Amino acid sequence: MRKTASRSAALDADVIIEAALVIADEEGLDSVSMRRVAAELAVTPMALYYHVEGKEQLVDLMADYSLRALPEIDVAAAWDTELERHFIAFHRLFVAHPAVAEVTSRRPLEGPTATRVGEQILQLLTAAGFGDAEAVAVFVALFNYTVGASLYRLSRHRPLEHRLANVTDEATPISRRLRDRFVVAGAEEQFVDGLRRVIAGYRPR
Amino acid sequence: MRKTASRSAALDADVIIEAALVIADEEGLDSVSMRRVAAELAVTPMALYYHVEGKEQLVDLMADYSLRALPEIDVAAAWDTELERHFIAFHRLFVAHPAVAEVTSRRPLEGPTATRVGEQILQLLTAAGFGDAEAVAVFVALFNYTVGASLYRLSRHRPLEHRLANVTDEATPISRRLRDRFVVAGAEEQFVDGLRRVIAGYRPR
DNA sequence: ACCTGAACACCGTTCAAGT
DNA sequence: ACCTGAACACCGTTCAAGT
Numbered sequence: 001m002r003k004t005a006s007r008s009a010a011l012d013a014d015v016i017i018e019a020a021l022v023i024a025d026e027e028g029l030d031s032v033s034m035r036r037v038a039a040e041l042a043v044t045p046m047a048l049y050y051h052v053e054g055k056e057q058l059v060d061l062m063a064d065y066s067l068r069a070l071p072e073i074d075v076a077a078a079w080d081t082e083l084e085r086h087f088i089a090f091h092r093l094f095v096a097h098p099a100v101a102e103v104t105s106r107r108p109l110e111g112p113t114a115t116r117v118g119e120q121i122l123q124l125l126t127a128a129g130f131g132d133a134e135a136v137a138v139f140v141a142l143f144n145y146t147v148g149a150s151l152y153r154l155s156r157h158r159p160l161e162h163r164l165a166n167v168t169d170e171a172t173p174i175s176r177r178l179r180d181r182f183v184v185a186g187a188e189e190q191f192v193d194g195l196r197r198v199i200a201g202y203r204p205r
Numbered sequence: 206m207r208k209t210a211s212r213s214a215a216l217d218a219d220v221i222i223e224a225a226l227v228i229a230d231e232e233g234l235d236s237v238s239m240r241r242v243a244a245e246l247a248v249t250p251m252a253l254y255y256h257v258e259g260k261e262q263l264v265d266l267m268a269d270y271s272l273r274a275l276p277e278i279d280v281a282a283a284w285d286t287e288l289e290r291h292f293i294a295f296h297r298l299f300v301a302h303p304a305v306a307e308v309t310s311r312r313p314l315e316g317p318t319a320t321r322v323g324e325q326i327l328q329l330l331t332a333a334g335f336g337d338a339e340a341v342a343v344f345v346a347l348f349n350y351t352v353g354a355s356l357y358r359l360s361r362h363r364p365l366e367h368r369l370a371n372v373t374d375e376a377t378p379i380s381r382r383l384r385d386r387f388v389v390a391g392a393e394e395q396f397v398d399g400l401r402r403v404i405a406g407y408r409p410r
Numbered sequence: 411a412c413c414t415g416a417a418c419a420c421c422g423t424t425c426a427a428g429t
Numbered sequence: 430a431c432c433t434g435a436a437c438a439c440c441g442t443t444c445a446a447g448t
Contacts, residue, residue, distance in 0.1 A: 011412085034441060045441085047413050055441065105310055105356045108387075133386060140357065140390040141350070141399040148353030151310045152345065181338060182313075185345040194346040194406075201402030216431080239422060250422085252432050260422065 011043060013051045017065045020058055024099035032059070032099070063103040064111030069093060073120040079128035080199050083138075084192075086121065087146045091191055094150035101150045129204030138202045145198050146191075153186035216248060218256045222270045225263055229304035237264070237304070268308040269316025274298060278325040284333035285404050288343075289397075291326065292351045296396055299355035306355045334409030343407045350403050351396075358391035 019040050023032050034055055038045040052058050071089050074082060094101035109118075118139070125135035184190065224245050228237050239260055243250040257263050276294050279287060299306035314323075323344070330340035389395065 033439085035439080044414050046415085046443090049442080050412060102311075105353075106307075106360060108360050136386040136390050137395060137398070140387065140395070141354075141402070144353030144357050144399070145346075145350045145403070146353070147356065148310075148349030148351070149346075151352065152349050155311060155313050181341040182345065184338075185341050190342060190345070193342070194349070194403075197346070197406030198350070198399075198403055201399075201406055238420085240420080249433050251424090251434085254423080255431060 011041065011047060011051060013061065014065075015041065016048055016052055016058065017061050020062050021066065021097070021099070024062065025097060029059070029099040029102050032062075034058075059099075059103055060107065060111065063100050063109060064113045066093065066097050066100045067109070067111070067113040067117060070113075070117055073117070073124060075120060075123045075127055077124070079124055079130075079204075082124055083121070083142060083199055084195060087142050087195055088188075088192060090143075090146050091150050091153075091188070094147070095153060098154050101147065101154060105147050105151060130202075131205065134202070134205070141202075142195070142198060145195065149186075149191045149194065153188075153191070156183050156186040216246065216252060216256060218266065219270075220246065221253055221257055221263065222266050225267055226271065226302070226304070229267065230302060234264070234304040234307050237267075239263075264304075264308055265312065265316065268305050268314060269318045271298065271302050271305045272314070272316070272318040272322060275318075275322055278322070278329055280325060280328045280332055282329070284329055284335075284409075287329055288326070288347060288404055289400060292347050292400055293393075293397060295348075295351050296355050296358075296393070299352070300358060300393075303359050306352065306359060310352050310356060335407075336410065339407070339410065346407075347400070347403060350400065354391075354396045354399065358393075358396070361388050361391040 016037060020032050020037050023036060023040065034048055035045045037058075038048055041047075048058075052061070070093060071086070073086055094104070121139055122135050125138055126132070130138060221242060225237050225242050228241060228245065239253055240250045242263075243253055246252075253263075257266070275298060276291070278291055299309070314320075326344055327340050330343055331337070335343060
């Protein structure tokens with residue numbers, strides 16, 4: 001049953017994207033190769049190229065596909081709490097799918113889903129009284145903080161082999177004392193606390 | 206002369222790191238391979254492994270090496286302007302060396318230089334009256350915002366081939382109107398404006 | 411229209427060997 | 430101590446061919 005379903009699934013872009021996302025979530029983006037995805041789908045590597053331009057595009061498609069899980073935005077709601085709510089969702093998405101955070105930090109998100117989400121956030125801000133330039137400034141500032149905080153948290157939660165290779169063991173006292181605090185700084189509450197402060201830095205004219 | 210100098214330079218970690226940084230700055234981190242670095246040094250790929258553990262460590266060493274260019278911190282200066290000054294330097298370093306920004310976003314910086322810089326920033330903050338937890342919170346928030354903003358700026362300044370592959374041409378009116386504003390949002394002034402607002406969100410108790 | 415097979419030009423790294 | 434050479438198990442992608 002299940003076997004038949006997965007085997008007989010006609011090869012198309014979505015099937016390829018989903019298989020790639022499974023690999024990325026389980027083993028990291030580095031393990032996503034055209035050959036590996038093909039093997040997972042019991043197909044020749046070159047079969048993928050009929051549905052997808054290449055690895056670069058596949059990775060972009062993975063990101064946009066994942067963004068579909070973001071909640072809808074109420075453009076009529078209070079801008080500050082709505083932004084807080086939405087960027088927390090962003091953060092959770094990135095933490096759940098490290099590959100998406102990685103792609104987001106490397107390239108502008110310009111797929112259909114990313115575009116739609118961006119539109120809604122800008123509508124929310126302009127409806128709240130922000131001018132065009134200010135709306136973009138708020139959006140980008142929150143986006144940057146969120147991406148940075150997500151990458152920070154991910155970098156502290158990965159297995160030790162992925163950490164810096166040449167750790168100095170003769171760390172000075174203050175860093176020893178604060179070392180665990182830096183790990184705590186990756187917790188969601190710390191992200192939310194900072195997010196609120198960033199939002200509070202902006203007001204409609 | 207020059208030829209002799211570069212050819213006769215004894216192979217050691219620093220020489221390897223410098224060669225790798227040149228490649229990274231000119232062609233991107235993806236072009237940095239052990240084989241390519243070796244070729245640039247007119248040496249066998251395996252010769253590198255005598256001085257460096259592997260590619261992972263080389264990349265980590267590249268990041269820490271670059272951080273040496275950061276300015277010294279005056280721990281007795283006003284904490285807010287000093288932080289602003291230093292994170293602007295961070296931002297400029299990331300923009301000048303995209304590979305360093307990339308590595309920084311992927312792994313915790315735990316090399317000797319990174320550790321020293323971190324110590325100084327924490328000393329600055331504790332000297333200003335912040336408690337341990339608050340000092341780390343301010344540090345990490347600013348760090349995350351800066352890394353995110355740097356990656357944002359880099360992602361908008363890369364050649365078009367590196368941009369998202371499947372751009373939708375039927376973008377809605379509002380995104381067309383704001384599209385160039387998103388590019389402008391990557392400018393340094395916009396980064397500094399946001400940085401000031403984030404800093405303003407914190408005060409010593 | 412959709413997929414396969416063979417091939418090309420790459421990777422990082424291990425292992426044994428040279429000097 | 431420092432480097433080379435050959436080999437292994439991988440990559441992404443092109444190109445011609447099958448059905």
